[in-house]
Amino acid sequence: MILGMDFTFLNKYWFYYANGLKLTLQLAFWTLILASIIGIAMGMVRAQNYKFISLIIDGFINFIRGIPIMVQVFIVYYGIASQLPQFWAAVASLSVNSSVYIAEHTRAGMQAVNKGQMEAARCIGMSKLEANWYIIIPQAIKNILPSLCNEFILLIKNTSIVSVIALHELTYTSNSVRANTFLAYEPLIVTAVIYFVITYTIKKLVGILERRLHAHD
Amino acid sequence: MTKEKDVIIQVKGLKKSFGSLEVLKGLDVEIDRGEVVVVIGPSGSGKSTFLRCLNLLESPTAGDILFHGKSILGKGLNLDEYREKFGMVFQLFNLFENLSVLDNVTIGPRKVKKIPKEEAEKQAMGLLKRVGLDNKADAYPSQLSGGQKQRVAIARTLAMEPEVILFDEATSALDPEMVGEVLQIMRQLAEDGMTMVVVTHEMGFAREVGDRLIFMDGGYIVEEGDPKNVIANPQHQRTKNFLSKML
Ligand SMILES: Nc1ncnc2c1ncn2[C@@H]1O[C@H](COP(=O)(O)OP(=O)(O)OP(=O)(O)O)[C@@H](O)[C@H]1O
Ligand SMILES: [Mg+2]
Numbered sequence: 001m002i003l004g005m006d007f008t009f010l011n012k013y014w015f016y017y018a019n020g021l022k023l024t025l026q027l028a029f030w031t032l033i034l035a036s037i038i039g040i041a042m043g044m045v046r047a048q049n050y051k052f053i054s055l056i057i058d059g060f061i062n063f064i065r066g067i068p069i070m071v072q073v074f075i076v077y078y079g080i081a082s083q084l085p086q087f088w089a090a091v092a093s094l095s096v097n098s099s100v101y102i103a104e105h106t107r108a109g110m111q112a113v114n115k116g117q118m119e120a121a122r123c124i125g126m127s128k129l130e131a132n133w134y135i136i137i138p139q140a141i142k143n144i145l146p147s148l149c150n151e152f153i154l155l156i157k158n159t160s161i162v163s164v165i166a167l168h169e170l171t172y173t174s175n176s177v178r179a180n181t182f183l184a185y186e187p188l189i190v191t192a193v194i195y196f197v198i199t200y201t202i203k204k205l206v207g208i209l210e211r212r213l214h215a216h217d
Numbered sequence: 218m219t220k221e222k223d224v225i226i227q228v229k230g231l232k233k234s235f236g237s238l239e240v241l242k243g244l245d246v247e248i249d250r251g252e253v254v255v256v257i258g259p260s261g262s263g264k265s266t267f268l269r270c271l272n273l274l275e276s277p278t279a280g281d282i283l284f285h286g287k288s289i290l291g292k293g294l295n296l297d298e299y300r301e302k303f304g305m306v307f308q309l310f311n312l313f314e315n316l317s318v319l320d321n322v323t324i325g326p327r328k329v330k331k332i333p334k335e336e337a338e339k340q341a342m343g344l345l346k347r348v349g350l351d352n353k354a355d356a357y358p359s360q361l362s363g364g365q366k367q368r369v370a371i372a373r374t375l376a377m378e379p380e381v382i383l384f385d386e387a388t389s390a391l392d393p394e395m396v397g398e399v400l401q402i403m404r405q406l407a408e409d410g411m412t413m414v415v416v417t418h419e420m421g422f423a424r425e426v427g428d429r430l431i432f433m434d435g436g437y438i439v440e441e442g443d444p445k446n447v448i449a450n451p452q453h454q455r456t457k458n459f460l461s462k463m464l
Contacts, residue, residue, distance in 0.1 A: 116311035119274055120370075124325035124377050125301030134328060138315040 009181045010190065020173030021194060023087075027159045027169060030091045032152055035098035040144075042099060043106025044132070061100040069097050069161050077165045090162040098155050102148060109143035110136060142213055149206035153199045160195075170194060223250040225380060225412055226271065230280035233266055240266045242436035243280065248381070251410045255423040255444060258433035259459055264416045267433070268383045271414065272303035301329060304374030304382035308390050310366040312358040318345065318369050319354040325377045337376075344372040348402055364395030371402055382406070384415040420463050424448055432456045 010017075046057045064072070076093035077086070084092065113136050121131035163172035174191035181187065226248040233241040240263045248254055256264050269275040271282065273289065273296060282289050289299055313321050322341035326332040332340075345351040348368035358366055367387055374382055384403065388396045400422050407413060407426045417423060423430055423444050430444035432451075440447060440456045451457045 114311070114314075116307060116309055117313060120305075120307065120311035120313065120373075122274065122297075122300055123272060123303065123305040124373065125297050125329040126325070127297050130328055134324060135313050135315065 005186050005189070006183070007186055007190070009177065009183060009186065013177045013181065013187075016173045016177050017170070017190060017194065020168060020170040020191075023168055024156070024159050024170040025198075027087070027090060027094065027162065027167075028152070028156045031094040031098060031155055031159070034091060034095035035102055035151075035155065036148065038095060039099035039102025040106050042103035044110060044137070046103060046107045047110035048128070057103070061103060064097060064100045069093075069158060070164055072097055073161055073165060086165060086167055090159075090165060090167050094155065094158055094162065097158065098151060101154075102151055105144055105147040105151065106140070109140040109147070112143050113139045145213065146206060146210050149202065149209065153202050153206075156199055156202070157195065224248070225250050225285060227283040227286075228271075228280070229283070231267070231270060231277050231282065232279040233263075233270055233275060234278045239278075240436055241270065241277075244438055246431070246438070248412065248414065250380075250412055252428045253407045253413045253415060253426055254429050254431060255427035256414065256416045256431045256433060257418070257420075257423065257459070257463070258439075262433045263436045264433055265385050268305070268385050268414060268416060271381075271383060272300050272305055274305075297329075301325075301377055302380045304377060304379035306367070306370050306374055306382065306384045306387045308386040310358075310363070310370045310390075312361075312366055312370055312373070314358050316357075317354070318350065318356050318358070318361070321358070321369055322373045322376045325373065329377070341372070341376055344375050345369070347375075348372045349398075362395060363391045364398050367391065367395075367399045368402060371399075371406075375406075381412045381414065384413065384417065386416055386418070388417065388419060418463065420448060420460075432459065434459070 042057055042060075046054055048054075073090065073093045076096070077089045081089040081092050117135050117139065118128075118131055121135045122128070126134070159169055160171035163169060163175070166172065168176075170191055174187045177187035177190075178184065224247050226246070228244055228246040228248075231241055231244040231246075232239065244267060246254075256267065258264050266275060270277050277290065284299065284302070312318075313324065316324060319338060319341055322344060323334070323337040326337040326340065327334060342351055342354065345354055348371055350365060350368055350372070353361065353365065353369070358369070361369065371387075387403070388399050391399060396419070400419060403413070403415070403422070404426050415422070415427070427444040429441060430447045431441045432439050432447065432453075432455075434455050440451060440453050447456065448460060451460055
């Protein structure tokens with residue numbers, strides 16, 4: 001008993017959490033992959049400053065950012081991706097949402113590379129594509145990686161949203177446990193602790209990674 | 218008897234505007250093979266823009282540039298192949314920060330000229346030796362002094378075997394004690410017969426190494442001629458004013 005709360009229900013319900021956590025991590029994993037591919041590609045193209053394409057990408061980014069993520073999930077689930085299994089509909093909507101933020105980080109990371117690097121590459125006869133591939137992107141990765149990791153943390157927290165389409169991830173699970181045990185708070189506290197442990201661990205890992213990257217400078 | 222001239226570059230009525238700002242207002246220049254053309258002029262006179270138009274980092278607004286008698290502004294020209302023929306050495310070096318010194322020098326030959334790695338590295342080591350930095354092959358740019366960076370940048374340029382090298386204030390960002398080592402290499406290149414267009418504030422270099430001096434002001438070529446003559450005996454008031462501040 002902590003502060004008058006009773007956690008003995010865990011003896012019987014821990015596997016609810018285990019299953020919920022498993023689904024949450026699967027959602028986060030696939031979303032990370034998909035969102036990174038879409039977001040990085042979008043950001044790289046955006047960084048080239050082609051007028052028309054930039055306009056479209058910026059429009060898309062602003063559009064997605066302007067809509068609450070729960071509304072996005074509903075629209076994808078009931079509309080655009082209604083043919084997809086529930087899990088993949090959730091991954092799709094979470095990916096689109098994250099990808100626009102990743103795109104922004106990528107664009108900023110590419111554009112933060114000194115302009116002289118591109119000019120020097122052009123001057124030895126590289127095409128824009130070659131210059132990006134051999135010179136700009138390797139330097140941009142260093143700029144992008146930390147914010148990409150932070151995006152991953154946000155994304156794990158965002159997965160809780162898809163409980164609204166009855167996907168049995170961690171947040172949905174804790175509600176089931178509440179219903180079964182008639183306990184109001186305790187199941188939520190457990191959920192909160194699990195989320196915190198995951199995100200805090202990743203945050204720490206990111207810190208180590210960043211120090212490694214800067215050790216090279 | 219005069220040697221027959223071999224004109225590499227002809228610039229005709231070259232103009233360049235950025236928006237409504239006209240920076241180059243009609244330049245006419247011919248550059249011969251093996252010639253060292255030194256360009257001087259006050260800040261903002263368009264020296265860098267002129268160099269950057271030569272290798273098409275900027276596209277001219279009007280006029281024409283002929284390379285071996287052919288316009289480089291027409292359609293159908295492969296820009297990347299053209300740029301390969303022009304080396305450029307920048308004020309701030311612009312070494313590739315993600316690559317070692319050796320890779321900085323080999324990446325052009327390997328990826329652009331498709332020369333095998335081993336051969337490119339052998340050539341690069343030779344060039345690094347020539348600029349006195351073969352012992353730094355594995356270092357990264359961030360570990361080099363300004364003078365060393367610029368020497369690597371010159372080696373990187375030479376690795377592409379360009380026909381012309383453009384120097385845009387290659388020594389302006391260097392500490393005074395490092396200026397000499399870079400000028401020495403440029404002097405050597407000139408003696409070896411490299412065609413060079415050199416924007417500089419180093420009047421000693423201009424006088425001793427330059428075959429021709431161009432004084433630019435306000436987007437025009439105000440005066441040009443033999444460096445020794447122009448420096449000793451400038452014809453235009455603007456040249457006089459500028460030189461009196463330089464010397
Ligand atoms: N990309 C650009 N966009 C707008 N204006 C530019 C651009 N590049 C140069 N200019 C302007 O063109 C003019 C000439 O610049 P340029 O760099 O050619 O002069 P410069 O003679 O090389 O001067 P400095 O000795 O200071 O290097 C300046 O007024 C500059 O502000
Ligand atoms: Mg300049």
